[in-house]
Amino acid sequence: MNETLPSTKLSSEETKLKDLLRANSPAQRKKWALKAKSEGKKVVGLLCTFVPVELIHGAGMFPWRVSGTWQSHVYRALAWRDLDMCKYATHVLESMLEGEYDFLDGVIASDWDDDRRRLYDVWKLAGKQAFVEIVTMPKKATELSVGYFAQELRRLASHLERAGGQKIAPEGMREAIETRNHTRRLIGRLYEMRKRDVPPLTGAEFLGLTTAAMVMEPGEFNQRLEELWAFLETRDPGIAVGGPRVMISSDLLDNPTYVEIVENEGCLVAMDDLDTGSRYGWEMVDMQAEDPFEALARRYAHRPQDPPALDWERQAQQIIDWAREYNIDGVIELADDFSPPRRWRWPFFSRTLAAASIPVVRIPREYGIASTGPLQTRIRAFLEMIGQELL
Amino acid sequence: MDLTFFNEQIKKYERRIRAIEASPSSAFLKTNVELYRMELENLDRTLEAWKSGRPFAIMPGMEIFARIMGFYPWNYIAAGDRVTDPSRYLDAAIKAGYSDHSCDRTLTALGLLLRGEMPPPRLVVSMRFACEPERLTTVAAAKHSDALYYAIDNPLGWTYEALKYVTEQLWEIIGLAEKTIPGIQYDEDLLLEILHWTDESKKLVRQNYEMRKNVPCPIGPKDAFRLDYVRGSKRGVEHYERRLAEITERAEKGVGAIKEERLRVAWMATGPYSRDTFKILEEMGVSVPWFHYGGAASMYSVVPYGENEKRYGRKLKPMEKVAALAHFSGWAQTADYWIDPLITVCRELKIDAVVDFLQPGCVVTKGLKKIISTRVKNELGIPVLDLEGRQFFNSPAAQAEMNRRLAEFLELCIQNKEAGHPAALPEV
Numbered sequence: 067m068n069e070t071l072p073s074t075k076l077s078s079e080e081t082k083l084k085d086l087l088r089a090n091s092p093a094q095r096k097k098w099a100l101k102a103k104s105e106g107k108k109v110v111g112l113l114c115t116f117v118p119v120e121l122i123h124g125a126g127m128f129p130w131r132v133s134g135t136w137q138s139h140v141y142r143a144l145a146w147r148d149l150d151m152c153k154y155a156t157h158v159l160e161s162m163l164e165g166e167y168d169f170l171d172g173v174i175a176s177d178w179d180d181d182r183r184r185l186y187d188v189w190k191l192a193g194k195q196a197f198v199e200i201v202t203m204p205k206k207a208t209e210l211s212v213g214y215f216a217q218e219l220r221r222l223a224s225h226l227e228r229a230g231g232q233k234i235a236p237e238g239m240r241e242a243i244e245t246r247n248h249t250r251r252l253i254g255r256l257y258e259m260r261k262r263d264v265p266p267l268t269g270a271e272f273l274g275l276t277t278a279a280m281v282m283e284p285g286e287f288n289q290r291l292e293e294l295w296a297f298l299e300t301r302d303p304g305i306a307v308g309g310p311r312v313m314i315s316s317d318l319l320d321n322p323t324y325v326e327i328v329e330n331e332g333c334l335v336a337m338d339d340l341d342t343g344s345r346y347g348w349e350m351v352d353m354q355a356e357d358p359f360e361a362l363a364r365r366y367a368h369r370p371q372d373p374p375a376l377d378w379e380r381q382a383q384q385i386i387d388w389a390r391e392y393n394i395d396g397v398i399e400l401a402d403d404f405s406p407p408r409r410w411r412w413p414f415f416s417r418t419l420a421a422a423s424i425p426v427v428r429i430p431r432e433y434g435i436a437s438t439g440p441l442q443t444r445i446r447a448f449l450e451m452i453g454q455e456l457l
Numbered sequence: 458m459d460l461t462f463f464n465e466q467i468k469k470y471e472r473r474i475r476a477i478e479a480s481p482s483s484a485f486l487k488t489n490v491e492l493y494r495m496e497l498e499n500l501d502r503t504l505e506a507w508k509s510g511r512p513f514a515i516m517p518g519m520e521i522f523a524r525i526m527g528f529y530p531w532n533y534i535a536a537g538d539r540v541t542d543p544s545r546y547l548d549a550a551i552k553a554g555y556s557d558h559s560c561d562r563t564l565t566a567l568g569l570l571l572r573g574e575m576p577p578p579r580l581v582v583s584m585r586f587a588c589e590p591e592r593l594t595t596v597a598a599a600k601h602s603d604a605l606y607y608a609i610d611n612p613l614g615w616t617y618e619a620l621k622y623v624t625e626q627l628w629e630i631i632g633l634a635e636k637t638i639p640g641i642q643y644d645e646d647l648l649l650e651i652l653h654w655t656d657e658s659k660k661l662v663r664q665n666y667e668m669r670k671n672v673p674c675p676i677g678p679k680d681a682f683r684l685d686y687v688r689g690s691k692r693g694v695e696h697y698e699r700r701l702a703e704i705t706e707r708a709e710k711g712v713g714a715i716k717e718e719r720l721r722v723a724w725m726a727t728g729p730y731s732r733d734t735f736k737i738l739e740e741m742g743v744s745v746p747w748f749h750y751g752g753a754a755s756m757y758s759v760v761p762y763g764e765n766e767k768r769y770g771r772k773l774k775p776m777e778k779v780a781a782l783a784h785f786s787g788w789a790q791t792a793d794y795w796i797d798p799l800i801t802v803c804r805e806l807k808i809d810a811v812v813d814f815l816q817p818g819c820v821v822t823k824g825l826k827k828i829i830s831t832r833v834k835n836e837l838g839i840p841v842l843d844l845e846g847r848q849f850f851n852s853p854a855a856q857a858e859m860n861r862r863l864a865e866f867l868e869l870c871i872q873n874k875e876a877g878h879p880a881a882l883p884e885v
Binding site for chain 2: 145146147148150151152177179180181183184185186187188190191200201202204205206210211214217218374376377378403404406407409410411412413414416
């Protein structure tokens with residue numbers, strides 16, 4: 067009798083999927099930006115997910131989300147900053163000073179917090195790019211705020227037109243909005259699948275996917291994801307069923323290894339509250355709106371808020387709603403300890419979730435993968451606690 | 458009502474008045490006695506307002522706005538600065554779950570509220586007046602009270618559009634407060650009166666700046682760190698006129714506050730909080746003609762002041778002037794808003810060296826430190842000391858270490874200046 071040996075080769079769809087999920091890895095992440103450059107496009111680095119990518123595309127440029135070095139040494143950056151400051155900004159600065167972003171033609175930051183503003187200041191002083199801009203992000207979802215942000219976008223648009231040497235055509239904007247809306251629709255449908263007992267991707271893989279969307283050519287991202295759709299509908303990523311389902315809440319987390327570390331302790335990250343994940347893909351831009359700037363402003367103002375935004379109640383309620391929809395057993399806030407907006411929000415946030423009977427824990431993390439031992443211990447302890455509560 | 462804070466403040470000002478009257482020093486202005494008496498009266502009035510149930514409001518940087526709606530303003534952040542036993546309030550904030558890695562005043566301000574030593578507010582308005590921690594401590598205050606809460610979104614830039622956006626939000630607050638809190642009503646006549654006096658005091662504050670150009674500097678370090686707020690009342694303006702007259706008289710006579718002025722320093726961020734530090738400055742002959750805090754450049758009209766037409770290119774309506782008064786701190790903006798005026802001031806006030814006082818959790822200053830030292834050295838050729846410290850040190854040794862570094866830097870600067878080459882200093 068011939069025994070059939072187990073196949074150790076991945077299927078071609080699995081290979082394609084893994085390839086897609088690695089798009090934001092250090093080895094790959096510049097690929098599409100450099101290709102766009104070779105085709106004559108200007109590449110604009112974005113330091114905030116509130117800068118509308120649609121606007122950059124509409125200006126004929128390539129928007130590219132800036133990740134920092136995932137390595138732990140940041141000695142160049144520490145000449146400009148202290149260790150007790152936002153780690154994303156420090157790691158991004160390290161990469162900038164190493165010359166990693168010399169290929170960028172421009173950079174756009176936002177006033178997300180004091181640190182982001184200061185990162186912009188140093189970047190501007192460095193003078194590596196002629197076009198270094200900063201925008202006021204929308205921190206409220208009121209009509210006043212939407213109106214102001216729309217003005218900001220018009221101002222940014224005129225800067226982009228000058229930098230790019232071409233006017234932003236309405237059709238170009240429409241096309242850019244439609245392409246990005248399509249990305250959001252695809253991501254949204256995948257997020258729906260996270261409600262299953264066995265979603266098609268692990269939490270780490272979901273983060274790989276959403277961060278891929280931030281560095282790839284959007285048409286290619288959409289196409290590759292669509293081609294994998296049938297495979298994803300039935301894919302079993304090998305998750306052990308029955309363990310706790312957790313949500314990770316964080317900002318500027320772009321390294322899926324952190325999510326893997328959490329899942330390796332025996333849980334499924336069934337949902338996220340990340341600017342690099344759910345908050346990136348939530349809410350569409352209204353294609354029917356007459357004014358594309360107002361439509362963009364409205365979408366970015368109404369998407370789930372980041373901690374620096376002004377409505378803590380809304381932020382907490384979003385987590386609570388997601389926890390219920392995604393059948394979440396506990397929330398892990400993987401926090402940069404030196405991010406004031408998240409740090410100050412914590413007492414209110416933990417009280418509010420506790421009142422909604424949602425277990426929550428705050429565990430500090432680095433930006434690059436470091437000091438993972440204490441992280442694992444605390445995750446394990448939290449999972450044990452919620453595991454006992456489930457029993 | 459826990460009156461611990463009030464009682465301690467009263468004792469503090471009474472002690473200061475006695476000390477000045479007992480042995481006046483040229484390092485302090487005589488009009489400080491009047492200032493402290495006004496502070497005592499203010500404490501009495503605040504206590505009275507608390508006892509009689511007047512509605513209080515927390516809105517840092519916008520106390521005028523609170524008054525014109527009929528609220529009694531509680532100067533939340535400034536109260537945090539004034540506590541005499543900070544550990545009590547820091548502990549309260551940390552026990553409530555807040556991190557000690559934030560500038561001390563933001564925690565002590567909240568600690569006062571948590572301990573019930575301040576009147577509970579009926580309205581809290583947060584805004585990034587200077588920085589995120591100041592905004593966030595105000596938000597935290599709202600969450601620990603039953604107050605009506607409104608968050609102002611103040612954008613980057615000193616454009617008219619930004620001002621208009623802030624103004625529209627002020628009108629929203631008025632509408633909300635009038636609808637929600639009995640007895641609250643916007644009083645435009647009061648606003649016009651306050652604006653008249655702020656305009657008058659602004660002219661005096663500018664003259665104060667002019668006096669600081671004199672060598673030796675007519676004001677001492679401690680007085681340099683007193684924030685020259687615009688006064689929204691006749692009495693406040695009259696006090697300031699007397700204060701300015703004292704400074705002018707000294708300047709005209711060539712009298713400095715320091716016995717023998719050997720060095721002129723610009724000090725950044727917040728003042729030092731220990732008496733020893735001031736003693737070092739005075740004994741070493743170091744005057745501080747300029748204290749560079751978030752609103753300093755606007756307050757002294759180094760850059761066009763908040764409601765100045767030069768900034769916005771038009772005459773402002775009364776509520777726009779209120780918005781402009783709130784939206785003028787350079788800290789809340791990008792680096793050039795903070796550093797460009799510093800460069801101007803250092804030239805005009807003949808500054809020899811800069812002390813950049815960097816505290817834990819103070820991203821707005823720490824994130825700029827190398828930009829500042831680079832630009833100051835390149836554009837002015839004077840040295841900068843990055844001086845790490847905090848408002849409330851938890852050990853005397855740490856305070857002493859900071860003072861030691863400061864003294865060494867000042868000594869080097871003095872030696873070089875007296876040897877004729879002030880810029881030739883090693884990196885510090």
